[in-house]
Structures are given as structure tokens and as C-alpha cells.
Amino acid sequence: MSDCIFCKIAAKQIPSKMLYEDDDVIAFHDINPHAPVHFLIVPKQHIATLSDADDTHAGLLGKMMVLASRLAKEQGCAYERNADGGISGGYKSLINTGPDGGQEVYHLHLHVIGGAHPWRGAR
Numbered sequence: 001m002s003d004c005i006f007c008k009i010a011a012k013q014i015p016s017k018m019l020y021e022d023d024d025v026i027a028f029h030d031i032n033p034h035a036p037v038h039f040l041i042v043p044k045q046h047i048a049t050l051s052d053a054d055d056t057h058a059g060l061l062g063k064m065m066v067l068a069s070r071l072a073k074e075q076g077c078a079y080e081r082n083a084d085g086g087i088s089g090g091y092k093s094l095i096n097t098g099p100d101g102g103q104e105v106y107h108l109h110l111h112v113i114g115g116a117h118p119w120r121g122a123r
């Protein structure tokens, strides 16, 4: 899609603060972060919304979820079970779909949002 901003980022036609890239996906920091850690995992293939995904995309979507966990750890917001039995860390992973889902960029992407209680604001 020639007018799609995330296709342009995937094609390196516009810059991004890239975290990860392979043949199928690219991950980069969100330009307007909602928390100390906020990055996006984006398939290189143009899929407009999650509603446009079908069975042929199951492997790709699974790969995006597993990558979310790996990159969250690398960005310092891993969910951890501690030796004393406590738990700490963690992050939000979400996909906005359509107007009622708050989607602004119509190229499928998975948000990963972490840091201390990002859903309550960065504090």
C-alpha cells in the first residue's frame, strides 16, 4: 500500500527507532509513547486490521505474540516470578481494531506497553 505509513516504515522509506526485523515482521518504538516502554510489532505484509486476518495468518499472529514477550524482556519489562514466590513486572499487549477499537493506523499492529503500571499513567 503506497500511502500506508507502516508499509513505508517496513520499506525504510521513512525512519523509525527499530528494535527488531526479520522477513515477516518489524518492531519499532511508538512515536508517541504512552508509557516508559511502548513499541509496535508490525507485519511487513499489509493487513489493514485484525478483522482482515484469516487462517492463513495464524502463524504470523502467533509469531507476533511470541516476539512481544521476547522484546518486552529485552526492553526491561518482563513478567517475573521471583524466588520468594512473588511476582513483578509485566506489560500490556493490545491490538486496536476499527473506529470503535480506537485504531488510527490501518495496518495491523500489536502494541506492547510496559513500565510501572502504564495503564495508570507513567508513575
Ligand code: AMP
Residues within 6 Å of the ligand: 005, 016, 028, 029, 030, 031, 032, 033, 095, 096, 102, 103, 104, 105, 106
Ligand atoms: P492505533 O491507534 O492502534 O492505530 O495506534 C497507532 C500508533 O502508531 C499510535 O500509538 C501512534 O503513536 C503510532 N505511530 C504513528 N505514526 C508513527 C510513526 N511514524 N512511528 C512510530 N509510531 C507511529
Ligand code: ZN
Residues within 6 Å of the ligand: 001, 004, 005, 006, 007, 008, 045, 046, 047, 106, 107
Ligand atoms: Zn501497510
